[in-house]
Amino acid sequence: MPEGDCRPHDTPARTRALDTVTEAEVEALVRGICFKTGPPRTTGVELEWLVHEPGLPHKTVPTARLEAAYAALRALPLHSLITVEPGGQLELSSLPAPSLMECISAMRADLRVVRDALHSHQLTLSGFGADPWRPPARILHEPRYDAMESCFDRAGPSGRRMMCSTASVQICLDAGHEEPGPLGYARRWRLAHLLGPVLVAAFANSPLQDGRGTGWRSTRQAIWAGIAPGRSGAPPLDGEPRETWTRHALDAPVMCVRDLDDSAGQTAWPVPDGLTFRAWTRSKAPRAPTREDLDYHLTTLFPPVRPRGHLELRMVDAQPGEDGWIVPLAVTAALFDDPEAAETAYRAVKPLAERAGPPGSPAAPQSPLWLDAARHGPADAELREAAVACFAAAADALPRMGVSTDVRDAVVTYGAQYVARGRCPADDLLDALRHGGAPGPRPLDDTPHGSPHDTRHDTRHDTPGKDARR
Template identity: 40%
Template sequence: MTFAVTTKTERDLTGSAEAALHVAGASLTDGSHGRVGLEIEAHCVDPADPRRRPGWSELTSLIDALPPLPGGSAVTVEPGGALELSGPPAEGAPAAIAAMTADRAVLRAEVERAGLALLDLGADPLRPPRRVNPGPRYRAMERFFEASGTGVPGAAMMTSTASVQINIDAGPRDGWAQRVRLAHALGPTMIAVAANSPMLAGCFTGWLSSRQQVWGQLDSARCGPVLTASDDDPSTDWARYALKAPVMLVNRAGPEPGSEPVLDWVPFADWADGLMLLDGRRPTVEDLDYHLTTLFPPVRPRRWLEIRYLDAVPESLWPAIVFTVVTLLDHPQAADVAAEIVAPVAHAWDLAARVGLGDSRLFRAATRCVEMAAALAPDSLAEPMGLLAEMVARGRCPADDFADLAVRHGVAGAVGALTKGEL
């Protein structure tokens, strides 16, 4: 999903100070709020052989044969073969949900026609990590993670995880700090509500959101929250974060261009100031913009706010989870109340991913937040909001349901039955 286009130039940067100004200036767009864009990933599996990972040509042929999607989403293949729908921005959560629901229905039908199925889990519960997308960016990312000592979680992140991503307007400038703080503070509570990945590569991990566990094992300079101790100026915070983060990839110049991994720890600021040269040169503005695409915090400024901390969840629940997050951020009164509700667990990222609503503080926060969103939901979302409210009231998350299925039927049996609609 794209809210805006950043103009790029090949002009060299004069140093880290100019780089910081560029990042801060392009971090958030001053304006109203209300638009919502959704990006939803799902694992692609073979119901007849759940351990098989469909190949690149098989998936690209499927996508090439797709009819136009009614909601205007683009379809892409993630490194491990998951399919992602990226929708255009819509006015409000209900419109965005309706458009994405229509697109997912078409995609699911075409996937099934090809003899495959979509699996809505935050992590692949059965297959070991393996990349099928041959893109040079992903090959280079693999080498970077291996060199940095995070090869195992890096491979799992790229090829075995799936998420629901929500994009919302940044809103008026004078409210940025409060809005960004709340987007982060909601994270642990909503991770606990949406946790849907108790297994990874055939094993129970001991975490309800193994997807969040994997992200937590990666470099915090690249994947940790952007907030600082003061968090009063999100644009400056993002610039500081981006310049401290090590460079992952460089677009190589010359007759054979492509992405090259940086196998040493080189903060972008050092490259910009000429303390280190990569590809034998100083960085350009285009290099800086590319560097920003390799940073994966749970809330990422991209002129709008990109909320990245939710597991992929079943079709029956994701509309309610999306509506809850957007309502708690965009509805003025709900936002004020939500900020107070989630304050006691605002930094409990790992706890939420491990035990979900089994923690009493997270349970209380989730119950109140979901009840508040349900009271504001339109009739079109009454059914999914009712299901979500009931689940949360029982202290359960989607991961609990899948874990129960896996214990009863085995992992392969649970995956196969889910994709065939038998459970």
């Protein structure tokens, strides 16, 4: 998938494509770049949006119209990098900002410009974690996306849904100090994985697919859980983060082998079956891997938390409204970068580790805890309790971080309106559709499967992604 660059640190210059790498060199490279430590100073955000005609979110926009609009956007003087996802979703990736407020201000300004430009093309942006009505349809046809689709199709339809129909708020934070403590990189790595399901639940905003309820508050997260663990899963959390991530990355399957000689991008890329990057360095077939192959391989791994020098938190659904994305960004940044809030958050979410399952259980996002978060949202009592504590800690921290009153008020209002009541934006959409108050080509079932108000049957341990694939 196209990658925005809001990295808090620069990566080393890439070597020439013909510079091959050995297994030992790959291990050293990954171990050296996955966590770049130092005081947390910068913040970034990547916002993905669904694009459609105003008032017609269920209508497919012709590819030519999207391409014309996106060409115009690329000519705009923006601070953010604009990229397009395979299904036409628009992504804005901020530059690393020296403070949370500077990140928010820069992205707000860019979004105003982008929305005005899209308006002239009779298009608008919507924040949903997964497209509620339109089927997945790929508009980008390049060798890497052809290979990605072929790779995903081996495991079922979730991969195509992920590529073409999902959108998120991705939050980028520095890895943290080398030394132990609330802001140490090892603690922040663990906090990200324990806080992750709380964020999934609190901001779930994708309960529909093909115009009907899926049984999940976050269908987007269910889709990710339906992708092969080697591609979407997290590494074990019971070891040193650099070592566990390096082992995970090398033992993950290679998505494709790029054609180094095809500068025009016309040749199909081979899609090996079951070839790990470690095995590739040993076999050197179909050709020896290069440093650029390693860089590309790391971008084809989609765990909920991805170490790219900084930490990239990928579990939050795209949010409704023009400024809905600000609340998850502000809450998460406060819980990571304010030492007092980080300690409070860690104590609040630490008990959730028991619900991740015994040793050997599936890792996030396939673990029982993450699936419960995606299915039930904050209607899950334990997740709601942790979310309430985390929102309170974030609200206390934001003034210390110099955050403006309107952002602080937005966090407090969201906590009272949703989290404290065991609700999330997905519930608003379900309620509106149930009563005919939201646009959509087909009605929603009277009671969504897995709703906290539906006691007909407990679905919390159903197969991941089963309902989301209907």
